[in-house]
Amino acid sequence: MSPRLKSGQHKPSAGKLKTLWFEDVSEGDELPPLAINPDTRQLVMYAGASGDFQPIHYDKDVAQKAGHDAVIIHGALKSAWLAQMVTDWIGDSGWMREFSVQYRGIDYLDRKICRGRVTGTRTEDGAGLVELELALEDEAGEVTTPGKAVVELPRRDA
Amino acid sequence: MPESSTITEEMRSHIGVESTPATYEVSRWDIGRFACAIGDDNPLYADEVAARESAIGGMIAPPTILRSFLPGASPKPFPEPFAHILDAGSNYRFFHPVRVGDSITVVRSLKELFTKTGRLGEMLFKVQEITYTNQLGQVVATQETTTITFGEPDPESGGTLVGTV
Numbered sequence: 001m002s003p004r005l006k007s008g009q010h011k012p013s014a015g016k017l018k019t020l021w022f023e024d025v026s027e028g029d030e031l032p033p034l035a036i037n038p039d040t041r042q043l044v045m046y047a048g049a050s051g052d053f054q055p056i057h058y059d060k061d062v063a064q065k066a067g068h069d070a071v072i073i074h075g076a077l078k079s080a081w082l083a084q085m086v087t088d089w090i091g092d093s094g095w096m097r098e099f100s101v102q103y104r105g106i107d108y109l110d111r112k113i114c115r116g117r118v119t120g121t122r123t124e125d126g127a128g129l130v131e132l133e134l135a136l137e138d139e140a141g142e143v144t145t146p147g148k149a150v151v152e153l154p155r156r157d158a
Numbered sequence: 159m160p161e162s163s164t165i166t167e168e169m170r171s172h173i174g175v176e177s178t179p180a181t182y183e184v185s186r187w188d189i190g191r192f193a194c195a196i197g198d199d200n201p202l203y204a205d206e207v208a209a210r211e212s213a214i215g216g217m218i219a220p221p222t223i224l225r226s227f228l229p230g231a232s233p234k235p236f237p238e239p240f241a242h243i244l245d246a247g248s249n250y251r252f253f254h255p256v257r258v259g260d261s262i263t264v265v266r267s268l269k270e271l272f273t274k275t276g277r278l279g280e281m282l283f284k285v286q287e288i289t290y291t292n293q294l295g296q297v298v299a300t301q302e303t304t305t306i307t308f309g310e311p312d313p314e315s316g317g318t319l320v321g322t323v
Contacts, residue, residue, distance in 0.1 A: 017201060017202070017208065017212050017213075019213070036197070042195070042197065045194065045195040046195045046196065048191070048195065049191050049192045049194075049195035049196075049226060050192070050195070050225060050226040051226050051228055052226075066242075075245040075247070076222065076225045076245070076248075077196060079222055079225070079248060080196040080198070080220065080222040080225075081196065081197075083220065083221050083222050084196065084197075084198045084200070084220070087198075087200060087220070087221065088200065092202055092212035092213045092214050093213040095252070096221060096252055097251065097252060098249075098250065098251050098252070099221065099249075099250045099252070100247065100248065100249040100250065101247050101248055102246065102247035103244070103245055103246055103247050154213075
């Protein structure tokens, strides 16, 4: 069980943070999509924050020498966006237990959209668990980065 | 499956060997800088009052910040057979939040090596497990990461892998 979701310890959320209850989620539900409009500046900021200074992410010459059209987005930044979509959805009372991403395609600096869908719900040792399928799409609608997550949500009856 | 000649005994000897532990103290500033870089305005990462009044009870870091707590060096360098590297993906398990003031120790070890042949020619897949432990001895998360290396060694790069991880 999540350290955060012990029975009886649930507190109402503050301000902007909302509570998503396990009982209010069903298979097939879609998460609010997260739209991203990345630019080189963000890649530089991510390089600085993450310590990944591979120039392929901010130096066009290096990217082109490596066979790309332009600078490419850090895989881990794409994973951060997918994770954000999930944590935005679950609010402060949910907990993302598992999160996986697969980088199947190169992403350039076009508009991206993160999508998520509930693929199953179950209870395990009293915890309300929700399984999610995630996808980051590029402007052409191509899924370059599929993923999965398992989140734990508070139960009204717990 | 036939044994690949790319994977040498020396490479296999790296399986299970742990990197030198690297420890990161997590400041409010680190969290703010990371959240800002990924463009995430969740109040749990920025608003001390809102975070304190929330179910989580205080400021925490975005889950993927762990990625920026880079593991230390391995006791001996892995004999890279190829010149280019790609990140194939990650599989995280999160057990506890990372909070302001935490001290996170990162240890990486090689779990698995295998090869595949595809569009890029022969590729070496490296599956590594990274464990993140806080100052209380709690494992806050694990990350299983898969990287692919491929392509002829490039004498110009002096053995440095070129690509994206």
